[in-house]
Amino acid sequence: MSHELKKYREQIDSIDDELLKLFNRRAALAQQIGHTKGDGPVLRPEREAQVLQRLQEQNAGPLGxxxxxxxxxxxxxQCRALEAPLTIAYLGPQGTFTEAAALKRFGSAIQGQPSATIDDVFHAVESGAAHYGVVPVENSTEGAVGRTLDLLLNSNLKICGEVMLQVHQCVMSNENDLSLIRKVYSHPQSFGQCQGWLNTHLPHAERITASSNADAARLAAEESFAAAIGGAQAAEHFKLKVLAHNIEDDARNTTRFLVLGNQQVAPSGGDKTSLVLSAANRPGAVHDLLVPLAKHGVSMTKLESRPARSGLWEYVFYMDIEGHQQEARIAAALEELKQAAAFVKILGSYPVAV
Amino acid sequence: MSHELKKYREQIDSIDDELLKLFNRRAALAQQIGHTKGDGPVLRPEREAQVLQRLQEQNAGPLGxxxxxxxxxxxxxQCRALEAPLTIAYLGPQGTFTEAAALKRFGSAIQGQPSATIDDVFHAVESGAAHYGVVPVENSTEGAVGRTLDLLLNSNLKICGEVMLQVHQCVMSNENDLSLIRKVYSHPQSFGQCQGWLNTHLPHAERITASSNADAARLAAEESFAAAIGGAQAAEHFKLKVLAHNIEDDARNTTRFLVLGNQQVAPSGGDKTSLVLSAANRPGAVHDLLVPLAKHGVSMTKLESRPARSGLWEYVFYMDIEGHQQEARIAAALEELKQAAAFVKILGSYPVAV
Incomplete structure (x- = not known):
């Protein structure tokens, strides 16, 4: 080993010694906070969001x-788990993006509880079998996850957080080489996401739309000289070879997940509020819903309509706005919104995804 | 917020500030080491094992x-990934225990590459498409993973490490309540692992053996008043409810995985050497293989026989011994073993799982 390498390793060892002491001091403090809180919630989402935000602002690198x-x-x-690990229900099976989202939000020291359906995740949290639940709510290739939206409408659970996860596309085929590909199957949205890559690497291949990426993989599996675009999981399922990874043009291509719990999260300073509402059945009703927001200068980050189950041609609207319901400006806007709408339910205020 | 809580949080904030600085200093040093090494391997398994071992010895808690x-x-x-994340091929799909093993060994800042088969994992590392591969090799419920052993025999890859992962059993059923269960299906080895729990919680239920835990779950799914024992994944697959988690009597119930690479790992101080050998076809031949080890005081931690593909009723033996092939004592024993055996191949020396 060179003298230089040895010197660097000694420096790292002494940093590690300090890290170890600090980890343990931090864990001991977390234990004391646990005793102070008594039976209160173990997790304070707003506090964790503030910690991460503060540290990111201070970060001078080289770590991103x-x-x-x-x-x-x-x-x-790890500090939280010293008392008892949190139980987190998520839409399984293990290895789905939803598990990855749960790990990204809660770290590895959790008791994960994969559930077969989105309904089961809600139920696990409602019944107390899990502390929190994680479910997908919007997928950049598949759009809104309707079942999650429908369940939010009637559940007493609160949204306690959101997680954003990058979605990666790959090219899969029976063939071993890109140069053999004459046809590419995919969902139109995935084609859109990978246009740049396709123009560069498969300019002459025919593009054929499929109803889903899984369907595209199935079609490609039945043919020679054909490929499909989709997630790596589809490649495995249909025993296709992955010819190229991460071909999406836009690295921001993400799926959004919600963290569900029994807790009203306090303001963190960078929050979002989600609500569901229905408009009265008359012309201009939807416009009227937006007036209180505009008046109080509240930004709407999402508006999504869903057919209401109550009757034909009636809709409910899922809305995300910037800010916390405890902020005066937001509270005032929500109060007026309640006057304007036929029905309003606040699903939760929670820190914006890190 | 109470005065006490505020005080603790301030202390945590100042610890976090120090942690952040140390993380970045460590990352900068890791970068410098990377430049010193030039084109050498990014990962030094023996060094990482030493780091973890040293810190665990120093650990005064409360963290375990x-x-x-x-x-x-x-x-x-995270420090390693600053240059470029390691690509790790593993037996997929995502969410299998093998992925969990890869994350346990390499942390979260990797480019995971799920592969459909164990053969594909070997191929990914052999072709350079992945830096390392992770495959299961022994499963406490299913025994040895034959395909991994067979591929090791002919591959040029080296074993660069091992990972141990706990396996959890649960009880699953169509029923909602344990008190309704009259029959329990499972693989005999799983029954063995959960005997204590079964005697306490289901003393009167009939125990019926199945060929695998997946088969047990399938059988339980077709009946009323029946349950199966197995992993949570089987419950999801057959849409059964999990009535109890972690029912194994022995918390040490583990699966063992191997890390494969193109690297001869240097001694870490706590190592294992894996080899495969065949005995000459004569009485007492296997005994003769063990003589060199005994003579040099080398402990054997595993001996597993597999039918050789070369001919009828011929066997190869997979052997794990304590120590590194570069240690004088081990080297001497291996030298003598080569004389005694018809064939010897050293699969690698690597740090014992943390």
């Missing part, structure tokens, strides 16, 4: 902010 | 040693 968030999420996870 | 290992694995993972 995502790495800093991941490291401190793990530190908090 | 498993938590300390997990935290520093993540720190090393």
């Amino acid at each position: 902010n995502a790495a800093v968030a991941q490291l401190f999420t793990e530190v908090m996870s | 040693n498993a938590a300390v290992a997990q935290l520093f694995t993540e720190v090393m993972s």
